[in-house]
Amino acid sequence: MSAAKRGAQPAPWPLSVGALDECLASLRAGADFKTTLEELLLGLDPALAEHLMLLLREGRGAWLPFLRSSGGHALVLGNAFSATAHVLAGAGFRPTLCDPSPERMEFEAARCLALTGVKLDIVECQGTVQLPFETNHFELVVFEGVPHGWRTDWDATLAELVRVCGGELLVVADNRLGYKHSLGARGKYGVPSPLRFCLNVLGGVRGEHTLWGYKKALQGADSASPRAFALYPHSLDFSHIVGLDGIGPKLHIGPMERRNKLKLVGQATGLFPVLTPSFAIIKTEPGLARVPLRIERILRELSEQLDEPLPVADECVATRGNTALVQTAVPGANPEEPEGRWTLHIPLSPQQERQISRHHEVIERLWSPQAELPVPEPLFHGVLAGLSLSCERRLAGFGAPELSGDKACLDRTLDDIAGHFAGLAVGATEVLDEAGFAKHFDERFDLVRRHCGHASTARAILRLRDQTREQVLGLEVPLVLFHADLRSKHIQVDGRGRVLGYLDWGSSLDASLPYTDLLLFLIHEYKQSRDLAMPVAWRSLVEKGPLRPTEKEKLQGYAAALGLDEGYCRALEGCFPIFVAAMAESNWDYSRPRWVHRTFGL
Template sequence: MIPPRPRTPTELAELACPRCGAPREAEPRACTKCGHAPRTTAGICDMRVDPNASGETDPLLPGDARGALAAVADGRDYKAVLERLLLELPEARSNRLDLVLRECRGAWLPLVQARGGRALYVGNPLSGTVVGLARTGFRTTVLDLDPQRLALAQARNEWVVPGRCVPLLGGDSARLPFRDRAFDVVVQELGPPEGLAGRGYALAELVRVCAGELALVADNRYGYKRSSGEKSSFRVLRPLEYLRRALRAPRGVRSLAGHRRALRRAGLGADRAFALYPHQSDFAYVASFDARGPHLFIGPKERANRAKMLVHKVGGFPLLAPSFLFLARRDASTARERLQPVLEELARKLDEPLPVIDQLVATRGNTALVQTAVPGRDERDPRGRWTLHVTVSPLQETQARTHFARYQQLQREFPSFPIPTPLHAGTFQSDDQGIGLFLTCERRLPGLTAPQHTGEHAMAEPMYRASAEHLAKLVVAPARPIDEQVWQELFGAKFDLVARYAAVASTLEWLARMRERSREWLLGEPMPRVIYHADLRSKHVQLDAAGRVLGYLDWGSSESSDLPYVDLFHLLVHERKQESGMSTGAAWRLAIGRDKLRPFERAALEDYQQRLGLSDRYCRAIEELYPLFVTAMAEKNWEYSRPRWMHRAFGV
């Protein structure tokens, strides 16, 4: 277990007896009113009424974390401990844990009105929302009933946001172990109905300990889909299952109107309601049900779904949205969202009109992506139309800085290369001056990202043609033969990194075999160096209505001097995967050698090859080694390695 960390009186000053409610001192003495005495369990203050009480352990089973906690107690690096745990768990639980840990679960935090102070988190302590709370200026008390799950969560917190979270064992009493109005913000994430026993605390009890704002994340009793527990995998409920849940919803699962009535009955004076879509366990969009944003983005593919558009047209989205977020206050005042002062400062710095939040996206890269617009202004007027990347996770700040710096480099050295205009990057402090939000701001491009046109070959052909031309411009060093030193730098180092985490015997064998073959194929081959995007998928290409490329987005994983041809090949493989629904491995195998590609796909690769003077031998080697490049980029930029990822993605 984690060794005890000394608690200061400030950290525990909000405590009250969970049995009788009498205020407590910080020292672990018995309650003078009822005799309840706190304990220390696993180095954590234990306020359980029953010392043997236990709660749900999702996504783990009892005992899963025992070895990991022993390793942390022995001084092992938390990142290595987590990677080992993910590898040792059965695949379903490993994937579920990875999903729960994602910090972008807190992508809605820029909408909170409080700008710092004390926060209480009630829910799954492993949730990435806890990191987001601490990251955005709150000293966060994390309450849970399971000692091992809470201890593992605290090890994560000390790794990512050291000193900003206080774990507390408790939750077996109807009364929260805190004084009245102890916290500026209270967050309760109820989780899916099948995953949380007890369904959390009564709203009245949450309101009792809340001095300002309550954030409630909960499912909709009429929601039509659920997360399967795998990333980007959702399940539409069968008719009988849907009716059963709608008619006999678990405690705490209500409709939109039902939640709002319950919030008012609990004494909250004002609330805002949002959809977490597609589902709270794995959402991409935060969309307001009110007239003010952020709004739900509805692309052309969604518009082609007549049933969905009919539901949307008749106002059915609030009724059927799978999950909700409610931000409610004790008073009826309309305090500003914490992002509002940031928008005001940016408007002053850039001398542009003050915009509002138009869209809010939780990205796979654990950032909150905010699209702004100026109400009443024509979309063709670029002023006030920005894209903000807000780093919810401190571990993503490096990527955000790389992203912005690469924009500046491209703008300076390749002015004709299409990218959004970089406008500003910096840290905006919360009321707690020790922490703030680092974000980047760029011009919001018109048009749509390429996935909105997936399958439309009339759009794909000009996109590939332009991409070949544009990417061929990014040469930073002339062609030279690949020698041992260059091979080790650009290939050998990637093999070393990927092999370190591969874990699967067949994957390790593939890496060893391809390592030797790559030397045979590539030593002596002439090759220029280019700026390498490293994650150029169709969602990072912005198109106009005719398929013309308006800009290449999201350069946080990029390299200033690396291999040519990989970016264009990656764009093509990933788009084939998206279009057909095939696996990444199947799309890769289809593209090797180009024989099975469409003429316009083949023409784009050949055009790029000719522009840079690359040999057939070099290009074929890059195609064969493609899984290496994708996995090396991921391993370099992930906060922690995902076990068996290369094997699952490519089948090697």
């Protein structure tokens, strides 16, 4: 691209001018998208790469089930790094992407083609008042905020989007009264100063409104009142979709949140819609207003197929793994009654479709009313209302992180895990000779080393491989069903810490090495409950200094039940980062730059 032409175009924010040149040149030459994206991320400053990865998350489209439309022409206006266009393409829409940055659009068009096989229409608009589309042209319009480089203000842009929308208009917008905002890194949020908050009350920085202001701007003379949802904690990095009109999914408040009295008071007094940081607001044209929401059609079909009462969406989570997870409940029913209480997994990326399929396959194999290992009861896997999904029985209790720090509960949880997972031996053993080591260790070490992105880390991985080889060569070990991601958030417990079910089997392996599942649970529990960095938590466990007697007892009991050599256990503790990173690299849609170095300090 010539300097003169580039000078007339906005930078592909959050990247600078020219930052995408090599990436786009590679894609035009036919390079693999995944490899090209990984090279781009490796070349960026770590903080900038983190910000870009937040924008790239398909989970930002987790509002999809709450639309009425299920196909047709869709316009997406906003920063094209957002995954929204290809999420819609995968859900049956024909998207047109509109952004003042041609570089961002070319990038997303390549991504959409690689992931869905759909060729996006792209329209470069520099923020002129008149969009180049006929009135009512689109069945769906998604406005994700005024993109950098857009020259028309928010209200004028909104009016033009209303003109071209013939069905639903979804606006993702920040609340000018929001009490926090994303800092551009996962899980990191800032709180406005008192002065900044007062200025926001008087007027938003980029045209932001309050909830009432957005609804007023979208309310047409002949249309129903817009539906409003909170994207909480913030639109760039949200985990919950919460209905703000007295219906729709509610905000989950578990035991940990109940300790936050201020949060409880705000929720009880109705301040959540006033101060929540971000919204998704949906305006529906009269001709579409009587069409049920996609989630309503899905639930009705499931109710008929399963012959159970018709539930509603009780909670909706946008998972880190880019899935819309919907928990259901039957209005007015006893929550102890299982019928109509389901968990739906709706994948928003092709990679998640594969993982959800694997998860359903495993729990179908494991579940029975008499099974010693508790997993959710599988109910459905297939396509409903044009969306691929799986459905299982919603478990009682709550996620194990809600009891983090409670030692008595942790002991009961660990006791159950040790007993349950000792029973996952598949009946075969593996001699860790040269062939066995290559199969179970070399493949993992090589995968992690290829993606580590750091020369000193690559050398450390080779040294660790040689050390591990010396420790385990010649040993014989039983093979087990390996969960591979047994963190506390994937364990459902009761109020005493007893396990009610193990969740998320999408990364599992049928015949793999034992012991790592327990290590992962314990190390993550140390990390969460003590607010430790992962390298500190890992090395603490390896050195055995902080382990309590009951924790040592459970690890030793598990090892004894499977006949594991003590040297083998020490070797697995030492190479634990490799097993975790290999699982991640095998299941991510793209490698996170220098992840094993940043996470474990290797």
